[in-house]
Amino acid sequence: xxxxxxxxxxxxxxxxxxxxxxxxxxxxxxxxxxxxxxxxxxxxxxxxxxxxxxxxxxxxxxxxxxxxxxxxxxxxxxxxxxxxxxxxxxxxxxxxxxxxxxxxxxxxxxxxxxxxxxxxxxxxxxxxxxxxxxxxxxxxxxxxxxxxxxxxxxxxxxxxxxxxxxxxxxxxxxxxxxxxxxxxxxxxxxxxxxxxxxxxxxxxxxxxxxxxxxxxxxxxxxxxxxxxxxxxxxxxxxxxxxxxxxxxxxxxxxxxxxxxxxxxxxxxxxxxxxxxxxxxxxxxxxxxxxxxx
Amino acid sequence: xxxxxxxxxxxxxxxxxxxxxxxxxxxxxxxxxxxxxxxxxxxxxxxxxxxxxxxxxxxxxxxxxxxxxxxxxxxxxxxxxxxxxxxxxxxxxxxxxxxxxxxxxxxxxxxxxxxxxxxxxxxxxxxxxxxxxxxxxxxxxxxxxxxxxxxxxxxxxxxxxxxxxxxxxxxxxxxxxxxxxxxxxxxxxxxxxxxxxxxxxxxxxxxxxxxxxxxxxxxxxxxxxxxxxxxxxxxxxxxxxxxxxxxxxxxxxxxxxxxxxxxxxxxxxxxxxxxxxxxxxxxxxxxxxxxxxxxxxxxxxxxxxxxxxxxxxxxxxxxxxxxxxxxxxxxxxxxxxxxxxxxxxxxxxxxxxxxxxxxxxxxxxxxxxxxxxxxxxxxxxxxxxxxxxxxxxxxxxxxxxxxxxxxxxxxxxxxxxxxxxxxxxxxxxxxxxxxxxxxxx
Numbered sequence: 100x101x102x103x104x105x106x107x108x109x110x111x112x113x114x115x116x117x118x119x120x121x122x123x124x125x126x127x128x129x130x131x132x133x134x135x136x137x138x139x140x141x142x143x144x145x146x147x148x149x150x151x152x153x154x155x156x157x158x159x160x161x162x163x164x165x166x167x168x169x170x171x172x173x174x175x176x177x178x179x180x181x182x183x184x185x186x187x188x189x190x191x192x193x194x195x196x197x198x199x200x201x202x203x204x205x206x207x208x209x210x211x212x213x214x215x216x217x218x219x220x221x222x223x224x225x226x227x228x229x230x231x232x233x234x235x236x237x238x239x240x241x242x243x244x245x246x247x248x249x250x251x252x253x254x255x256x257x258x259x260x261x262x263x264x265x266x267x268x269x270x271x272x273x274x275x276x277x278x279x280x281x282x283x284x285x286x287x288x289x290x291x292x293x294x295x296x297x298x299x300x301x302x303x304x305x306x307x308x309x310x311x312x313x314x315x316x317x318x319x320x321x322x323x324x325x326x327x328x329x330x331x332x333x334x335x336x337x338x339x340x341x342x343x344x345x346x347x348x349x350x351x352x353x354x355x356x357x358x359x360x361x362x363x364x365x366x367x368x369x370x371x372x373x374x375x376x377x378x379x380x381x382x383x384x385x386x387x388x389x390x391x392x
Numbered sequence: 393x394x395x396x397x398x399x400x401x402x403x404x405x406x407x408x409x410x411x412x413x414x415x416x417x418x419x420x421x422x423x424x425x426x427x428x429x430x431x432x433x434x435x436x437x438x439x440x441x442x443x444x445x446x447x448x449x450x451x452x453x454x455x456x457x458x459x460x461x462x463x464x465x466x467x468x469x470x471x472x473x474x475x476x477x478x479x480x481x482x483x484x485x486x487x488x489x490x491x492x493x494x495x496x497x498x499x500x501x502x503x504x505x506x507x508x509x510x511x512x513x514x515x516x517x518x519x520x521x522x523x524x525x526x527x528x529x530x531x532x533x534x535x536x537x538x539x540x541x542x543x544x545x546x547x548x549x550x551x552x553x554x555x556x557x558x559x560x561x562x563x564x565x566x567x568x569x570x571x572x573x574x575x576x577x578x579x580x581x582x583x584x585x586x587x588x589x590x591x592x593x594x595x596x597x598x599x600x601x602x603x604x605x606x607x608x609x610x611x612x613x614x615x616x617x618x619x620x621x622x623x624x625x626x627x628x629x630x631x632x633x634x635x636x637x638x639x640x641x642x643x644x645x646x647x648x649x650x651x652x653x654x655x656x657x658x659x660x661x662x663x664x665x666x667x668x669x670x671x672x673x674x675x676x677x678x679x680x681x682x683x684x685x686x687x688x689x690x691x692x693x694x695x696x697x698x699x700x701x702x703x704x705x706x707x708x709x710x711x712x713x714x715x716x717x718x719x720x721x722x723x724x725x726x727x728x729x730x731x732x733x734x735x736x737x738x739x740x741x742x743x744x745x746x747x748x749x750x751x752x753x754x755x756x757x758x759x760x761x762x763x764x765x766x767x768x769x770x771x772x773x774x775x776x777x778x779x780x781x782x783x784x785x786x787x788x789x790x791x792x793x794x795x796x797x798x799x800x801x802x803x804x805x806x807x808x809x810x811x812x813x814x815x816x817x818x819x820x821x822x823x824x825x826x827x828x829x830x831x832x833x
Contacts, residue, residue, distance in 0.1 A: 141798075143490045144513035225662070226654030227671070245654025247598075250815060253657070336598055337656040338810035353484055356509055356798035
């Protein structure tokens with residue numbers, strides 16, 4: 100087996116099938132999308148080449164930039180919430196009674212399908228019979244807001260279930276990373292008189308730094324291209340107040356029959372994601388990875 | 393050593409080629425299918441895609457299966473293969489299939505604006521020959537026109553809908569109210585209900601076309617049917633004083649708390665349940681909801697007995713007519729231009745439309761686009777009343793989002809949400825409409 104694996108041609112042969120699949124399913128469509136973006140096309144009839152028209156329209160399209168702003172806001176919130184998840188994971192990773200149960204509790208939302216979560220939160224947010232407003236009314240709040248119908252509140256109201264949905268995922272990743280830290284390090288620090296806060300900050304945090312970087316990229320890129328809960332819960336409304344880039348792309352292509360422009364939005368979304376990843380990579384670069392053992 | 397790898401690679405290539413052939417073989421078979429049809433008497437498969445899943449539209453689904461079974465018994469050489477999707481998925485799939493020119497032989501379409509790109513892309517076959525054949529004069533006047541583009545008809549309508557305002561008689565009685573004859577009376581009802589803490593109108597404006605219905609009625613009642621039609625065609629500005637008044641009236645209603653709380657975030661289904669639960673007193677919706685208020689056993693009998701309807705009242709000094717309705721044909725059947733079994737498919741469509749007209753009234757409670765003799769069948773009173781109203785209609789204004797081209801329709805629907813949410817003024821609302829309609833496409 101070693102012999103086979105050391106043969107370059109053999110490696111090429113084994114890599115080939117998945118390479119072809121990825122090319123056909125991911126990379127070629129990306130190039131095609133970029134090309135469709137150069138055309139005026141209703142998705143059905145013939146295409147008309149219009150050069151960079153769609154992209155120049157995009158630059159000036161306030162609706163697109165509004166949706167981009169909403170996506171960015173979601174990205175910021177997702178990235179910030181990682182701090183909370185890390186803290187929770189640290190508590191769970193400490194040998195705490197009942198930690199196992201809590202870990203499961205946090206993970207369960209991740210097992211639900213997006214549509215189920217959306218339906219659940221639609222019920223919670225229902226303006227007259229939802230838990231949220233019934234609760235607020237019982238606290239004596241007069242006329243609580245209709246969460247999903249207020250342009251100023253709708254984004255915030257959507258962020259909560261979105262963050263809630265992915266909390267378990269990140270907590271699990273951090274938990275696994277923290278469990279990987281050898282206990283000997285912690286014991287040694289304790290003998291030297293370190294407090295648990297110091298242990299968390301000086302020993303655990305640097306050791307899971309690589310994982311943190313990966314999760315930041317995951318959270319930011321995932322937020323930028325986020326679609327499902329928003330599509331089900333508000334469909335980008337009211338009047339675009341909760342439109343994100345992916346939903347704007349969908350509406351343009353599938354509702355307004357503008358596949359050319361829709362493709363241009365999709366391509367712009369890809370570029371924005373790439374740039375965001377690159378920036379995060381640059382910002383979080385460390386000279387060398389820390390290793391204590 | 394080298395030879396071994398060459399052999400391996402060659403084998404791999406062969407496998408791929410074989411796989412490729414497999415794919416081609418299949419399409420070859422399809423071609424043969426088409427070929428034998430022309431010879432006549434051979435086996436024919438008609439692919440039929442529709443949007444009546446068993447769970448959501450039980451009545452319709454049953455009729456479809458019944459008609460297909462009967463057709464297959466009468467034409468033993470024909471097999472009809474169904475593909476059933478839910479409304480939204482259906483629309484998406486149709487678009488994707490049309491991009492790769494793989495539309496089903498027979499499918500469901502909507503009228504006017506929805507139809508346009510498919511016709512321009514030469515994907516639907518004209519069905520004029522069917523209209524001049526056995527189906528001549530079978531359709532209710534004004535239904536097939538909505539499927540007519542540049543002189544040819546591209547689909548045959550199945551349903552015909554108008555939108556009355558349904559109301560809960562029990563709530564009206566409790567507050568001593570009567571179905572309104574004038575708009576002033578209507579406003580009084582709204583005020584009385586709102587003052588008593590009852591939501592006057594159930595509206596799920598997350599779906600946007602629901603709010604569009606209200607605007608369309610107000611526009612018709614203030615400005616008259618012709619002006620509305622012209623404005624939508626781009627021959628008249630939405631800045632027309634009467635149309636501005638209509639848009640302003642929408643916001644007045646919002647200010648009077650006429651609509652359920654949070655209507656811009658509620659879907660039509662959620663709003664409907666407010667009406668069905670007796671939380672809201674009125675509900676403006678198409679006649680496709682009739683089964684829920686007449687025959688649907690899942691809804692309590694006492695509620696169904698309490699549902700009445702009234703015509704959208706005329707406005708004082710308005711140019712509209714109280715007998716003018718907002719509505720239009722629902723869905724129709726098309727035959728794919730690229731179908732290999734076009735003639736067979738057309739025959740099936742003809743058969744389907746005829747049978748549908750006979751069965752859908754009693755079976756699904758929908759109003760078919762074909763003429764039906766109601767005296768011969770037992771029908772709920774609400775249904776008969778609406779049927780009579782429809783026969784007296786002075787004009788029918790087609791749903792705005794169906795009439796407009798896709799892009800303009802999107803703007804219209806978004807602006808409706810903004811207008812109801814008071815994020816825009818009637819003037820700005822009109823401006824955006826004019827711009828979108830002028831832009832076309």
